[in-house]
Amino acid sequence: MTERHWVRCTHDRHAPAILAILNDAIVNSTALYDYQPRSLENMRTWFDAKVKGGYPVIGLEDAEGQLLGFASYGAFRAYPAYKYTMEHSVYIREDQRGKGLGLQLMQAVIDEARAQDVHALVGAIDAANAGSIALHERLGFKSVGLLPQVGFKFGRWLDLAFYQLLLQTPAHPVDG
Numbered sequence: 001m002t003e004r005h006w007v008r009c010t011h012d013r014h015a016p017a018i019l020a021i022l023n024d025a026i027v028n029s030t031a032l033y034d035y036q037p038r039s040l041e042n043m044r045t046w047f048d049a050k051v052k053g054g055y056p057v058i059g060l061e062d063a064e065g066q067l068l069g070f071a072s073y074g075a076f077r078a079y080p081a082y083k084y085t086m087e088h089s090v091y092i093r094e095d096q097r098g099k100g101l102g103l104q105l106m107q108a109v110i111d112e113a114r115a116q117d118v119h120a121l122v123g124a125i126d127a128a129n130a131g132s133i134a135l136h137e138r139l140g141f142k143s144v145g146l147l148p149q150v151g152f153k154f155g156r157w158l159d160l161a162f163y164q165l166l167l168q169t170p171a172h173p174v175d176g
Contacts, residue, residue, distance in 0.1 A: 002062060004101075006108065009057035009070055011047035017067035018057075019043050021091045030126040030158055031091070033151040049074065055086070056112045060101055068096045071105035073113065076122055084119035084173060102135050110139065110165065117170035126151075127159035136163040 009018065023037040050057050050072060059070040069092035076085040090105050113121055125132045127146060137143075141163040151158035 004060050004062060004068065004104075007059045007061050007067075009059040009067070011044060014057075014059060014067055014070070015040060015043040015047065017093075018059075018070055018091075021067070021069070021093050024094050025091055028094075030151070030153055031129065031132070033126075033153060033158065033160075035153070054116070056109065056116075058105060058108045058112065060105060068093050069101045069105055071109040073109060073118070073121065076120075080176070084117070084170065085122060086113060086118050086120070087122045087124060088113075089123075097131075102132075103138070106135060106139055110167070114167050114169050119167055119169055119173065121165045121167070123163040125161045125163060127161040133161065133163070136165075139165065141165045 007014075019038060019040060019042075022032065025031040026034045026037055047057070049055075053074060055072060055074045057070060057072045060068045062068055069090070071088065071090040073086040073088035076082050076087045088106075088109055090102055090109065092101050092105075110121065121141075122144075123132075123136055123141060125136065127133075142165075143161060144164045145162040147160040147162075149157035150160050
């Protein structure tokens with residue numbers, strides 16, 4: 001088995017690797033409903049938002065320190081009453097898919113969400129992405145909605161499926 005270790009991703013160390021993973025997803029898949037590859041400047045803004053929000057960016061590296069994949073979450077919607085709900089994402093480098101890394105990263109992000117008193121994790125998944133849907137269902141996520149034909153990419157309409165995992169946190173939620 002290949003040696004892997006967990007890392008807290010940072011802009012200075014991981015931005016190019018995360019950018020490469022995201023841009024591969026943009027150009028070659030419907031995992032991101034985006035058309036144009038992102039730039040290193042976009043990564044500064046992305047990481048700044050993660051740091052400001054206290055949101056984790058968890059990565060798995062190989063023995064040589066190469067990033068194999070990452071998972072994170074951020075605000076679901078920008079209204080105060082959604083403060084206990086986060087939208088997560090997980091991306092695996094193209095040559096590492098199918099090796100169980102998505103499961104490991106999702107388990108780590110779920111653990112982090114519990115530790116940060118998140119109540120609900122939401123995944124927005126292209127409805128044709130059977131692998132991601134199976135991964136989420138394996139982890140206890142439930143299908144909570146489908147938005148038909150809300151995206152258009154690669155010359156076709158895309159349906160967006162929402163999957164949710166309710167956590168038993170926080171112990172004492174508060175308004176405001």
